[in-house]
Amino acid sequence: MIKKRGWMIAALLQVLFLLFIVGSYYSIDYFGKEIKIKTVPVDPRDLLYGDYVTLHYDISTAPLKSYEGDAAELERGNHKAYVVLQPNKEGYYVINKVYSEKPKVTENQVLLTAKAEKVWGEGSFNQIQLTYGFERYYVQENTGKELEQQARDMDVIISVAPWGAHKIVELNP
Amino acid sequence: MNKQWMRKEGQKWIADNIITEDQLDLIVARYPDSEDKRKVTGVLPILASILIGIGILSFIASNWGEISPIARLSLLIVFMLSFYFSGERYLKTGHHSLGTSLNLLGIITFGASIILLGQTFHLNAVDARLFVFWSLPAIFYLFRDRHKLYFFLLGLLTVGGQLYSINEFQSFSYLLCILFIIAVGGFVFLYPSTLKSWVFTIGLSIQGLMFITVNDINLLWFFIFGFALFTSGLWVEKNVFKQPFNRLGTLIGFGFAYGLYFLLTNEFSSDLELPNPYLFIPVLVVLFALSVIRKRQENLYLHAWELLIFLPFFYLVKVTDSLIVGIIYLVIMFVFSGYKLSEGYRNESRSQINFGIVLFLLVCLMGYFNLAWSFMPKSIFFLFGGVLLFILNAFLQRKKKQILRNGGPHHD
Numbered sequence: 001m002i003k004k005r006g007w008m009i010a011a012l013l014q015v016l017f018l019l020f021i022v023g024s025y026y027s028i029d030y031f032g033k034e035i036k037i038k039t040v041p042v043d044p045r046d047l048l049y050g051d052y053v054t055l056h057y058d059i060s061t062a063p064l065k066s067y068e069g070d071a072a073e074l075e076r077g078n079h080k081a082y083v084v085l086q087p088n089k090e091g092y093y094v095i096n097k098v099y100s101e102k103p104k105v106t107e108n109q110v111l112l113t114a115k116a117e118k119v120w121g122e123g124s125f126n127q128i129q130l131t132y133g134f135e136r137y138y139v140q141e142n143t144g145k146e147l148e149q150q151a152r153d154m155d156v157i158i159s160v161a162p163w164g165a166h167k168i169v170e171l172n173p
Numbered sequence: 174m175n176k177q178w179m180r181k182e183g184q185k186w187i188a189d190n191i192i193t194e195d196q197l198d199l200i201v202a203r204y205p206d207s208e209d210k211r212k213v214t215g216v217l218p219i220l221a222s223i224l225i226g227i228g229i230l231s232f233i234a235s236n237w238g239e240i241s242p243i244a245r246l247s248l249l250i251v252f253m254l255s256f257y258f259s260g261e262r263y264l265k266t267g268h269h270s271l272g273t274s275l276n277l278l279g280i281i282t283f284g285a286s287i288i289l290l291g292q293t294f295h296l297n298a299v300d301a302r303l304f305v306f307w308s309l310p311a312i313f314y315l316f317r318d319r320h321k322l323y324f325f326l327l328g329l330l331t332v333g334g335q336l337y338s339i340n341e342f343q344s345f346s347y348l349l350c351i352l353f354i355i356a357v358g359g360f361v362f363l364y365p366s367t368l369k370s371w372v373f374t375i376g377l378s379i380q381g382l383m384f385i386t387v388n389d390i391n392l393l394w395f396f397i398f399g400f401a402l403f404t405s406g407l408w409v410e411k412n413v414f415k416q417p418f419n420r421l422g423t424l425i426g427f428g429f430a431y432g433l434y435f436l437l438t439n440e441f442s443s444d445l446e447l448p449n450p451y452l453f454i455p456v457l458v459v460l461f462a463l464s465v466i467r468k469r470q471e472n473l474y475l476h477a478w479e480l481l482i483f484l485p486f487f488y489l490v491k492v493t494d495s496l497i498v499g500i501i502y503l504v505i506m507f508v509f510s511g512y513k514l515s516e517g518y519r520n521e522s523r524s525q526i527n528f529g530i531v532l533f534l535l536v537c538l539m540g541y542f543n544l545a546w547s548f549m550p551k552s553i554f555f556l557f558g559g560v561l562l563f564i565l566n567a568f569l570q571r572k573k574k575q576i577l578r579n580g581g582p583h584h585d
Contacts, residue, residue: 007276010313011257014283015250017306018290022246025294052292138292167294 028167032159035085035093035110039154052138055156059085060135062095064118064126069100074118074128081116083130084109092155098128110160134158134168176201219274226256226278242293249286253279264318273320280310280326301346304334308349312356319364325372328357332376335383345387350380365413374417378402378425391448393487399425400460400483407467420528426482427509427532430502431539433487437499438543445490457485482509506536514569518576526576530569537565 038058062083064071073079082102085093086109093110097103105111114130134156157170183197192200229252240248260275284307291303308330315323331353338346353376361373381398384390403422406415436445447453461480468477482505489498514529541558 006313006317007257007261010310011254011279014253014310018246018250018283018286021287021290022242022294 024165025167028159028161028165032161032166033110034157034159034169035087036091037156037158038092039156052136055135055137055154057132057135057156059083059093059095060130060132061119062098062128062130064128066095067098067100067116067128068103069098071118071126073100074116079116081114081128081130083112083114083132085112086110098130111164112160112166113164132166134166137168137171176204179204216270219270222271222274222278226281245293246290249282249289253282253286256282269320273318273322276314276318277322277326280307280314280323283307283310284330300342300344301334301338301349304330304337305346305348305352308334308352308356312352315356315360319360321366321369324357324360324369328353328372328376331357332379335380339383339387343387345384350384353377353380361413362411365411367413367416370413371417374402374414374421378421391446393429393448393453396426396429396483397453397456397460399423399429400457403479403483404460404464404467407464407471423479423482427506427535430482430506430509431535434499434502434506434539435543437487437490437495437502445487445495447488447490450488454485457483478509478512481505481512503536503540506532506539510536518572521576523573523577526573530566530573533569534562534566538562 040056040058040060064074067074067081069081079100082099084096084099084103084105086096086106088094096109098114098116103111112132114132117129117131119127119129153173155172156168157172158166159169160166179201180197183192183200186192187194187197256275256279260272260277260279262272263275264272284303287303287307308327311323311327311330314320315327331349334349335346335353338344338349357373357376361369378398382395385392385395385398399422401422402418403426406418406422409415409418433445461483464480465477484505486498486501486505489501510529510532514526514533517525517527517529538558541561545554545558
């Protein structure tokens with residue numbers, strides 16, 4: 001019986017997996033906390049690949065001195081890091097500190113996980129490059145050009161669930 | 174059975190007075206080439222179903238914007254399930270290739286669904302997890318039906334996923350690597366086949382190379398990988414792994430000799446960075462010991478020259494001029510491929526001779542390129558090089574034919 005129905009179980013698991021992807025996405029709507037982040041201008045040539053826009057945020061880089069942990073770990077690249085954000089006077093979320101171990105956060109702070117890598121920043125002092133996983137925004141084909149003009153300076157609203165999942169809610173030029 | 178081949182072979186028998194013309198006709202007629210016909214008609218439904226599948230998916234993808242997210246999800250699930258369902262139906266009624274290709278489409282739809290949903294919901298992948306999940310149904314069907322199409326799909330997903338992970342995220346996916354070794358390797362282990370064991374060996378080498386490059390490890394550690402592959406070829410009990418491990422290990426060692434020769438005899442030789450000898454040498458020594466012990470056990474002591482290619486001559490650059498070390502590599506390659514060739518002649522093994530010929534021609538080509546490029550006019554250079562290779566190849570092939578004149582007792 002099980003052998004005969006094996007393919008049905010396999011197919012069902014695949015359906016459940018697809019539903020899980022969608023479900024986890026919608027659940028962020030209910031449990032998530034919305035934060036506003038500023039994008040920074042990037043080279044327009046790097047901005048658009050086919051049908052998505054590459055977004056670069058002012059929280060995408062942080063000075064090395066804001067890192068709490070062994071900075072040598074970052075030399076190898078792609079080290080997991082915990083980023084604590086808190087709102088500034090204008091209401092934009094900016095980096096408070098970057099940790100190598102999971103820290104405790106206060107009520108108005110938000111915790112994000114990112115891949116951290118040491119890079120040479122502007123003015124040649126050491127910086128950390130942070131990749132969060134919401135650097136891409138998929139757009140409908142052939143509509144990227146307009147966004148390309150605007151993406152230089154936009155507000156992005158991101159919803160972050162308590163368990164760390166996140167999604168882009170809105171792009172505001 | 175190939176009818177044309179049979180007829181051609183039969184003409185020789187007639188010439189040798191073994192059979193008559195009429196008897197040959199009778200023999201050929203006994204074997205209808207129905208198999209070929211079935212092959213052609215079996216391929217058609219596969220092609221048709223693949224075309225239909227691509228058509229459906231590209232239709233959805235191009236009208237993506239007009240469909241609401243939930244409708245997209247339902248559409249994808251309906252397509253996936255109907256592929257699996259009809260695949261199962263056809264398998265049950267004995268249409269194996271059609272059923273398999275429909276199931277294959279189901280698996281492809283599953284992966285396409287993950288990608289399309291990811292785009293809909295702006296999910297950004299941070300690693301190669303997608304390919305891990307995508308491989309799972311392929312593994313299920315592979316071990317259930319043991320059809321080679323699933324095997325190649327799985328190989329594509331695990332090795333391709335790894336390359337994607339390196340390219341997109343600059344990180345090596347250990348999960349994909351383990352999945353590859355267990356599922357692809359396990360399948361070859363349980364159901365041996367020469368072609369599949371080659372696919373496994375090549376895939377394994379790609380995984381190893383990717384691991385070394387992405388972790389910024391000295392490339393010469395891949396040389397060790399090749400040696401380890403060669404050594405495991407000697408030790409492994411399963412016959413199906415022996416030849417690919419041995420051949421690919423040798424090729425990697427040979428490739429390094431090739432590259433080092435080129436590197437060391439040219440100006441950019443200063444780029445050569447050596448791996449830490451306190452780590453590298455002990456590993457090398459262990460592998461050498463293991464190989465020699467095994468060769469002794471099998472009374473192949475005389476064949477220890479095979480290990481020549483794995484000696485770490487590159488450490489000589491510390492004590493002598495790199496040009497000399499480069500020349501040593503050229504000599505080693507000549508000696509090695511010459512031995513390989515002569516061993517093939519001695520064993521009267523067609524595949525060994527062919528392997529030897531390829532290696533030998535490669536060395537000649539490389540030596541010629543490197544030495545003659547700078548001082549010969551380019552047109553003469555190519556002309557002369559081509560003629561040289563042509564003559565050399567003709568000579569070696571003739572020698573092979575002489576050796577294998579009577580069909581020869583070959584061991585391939």
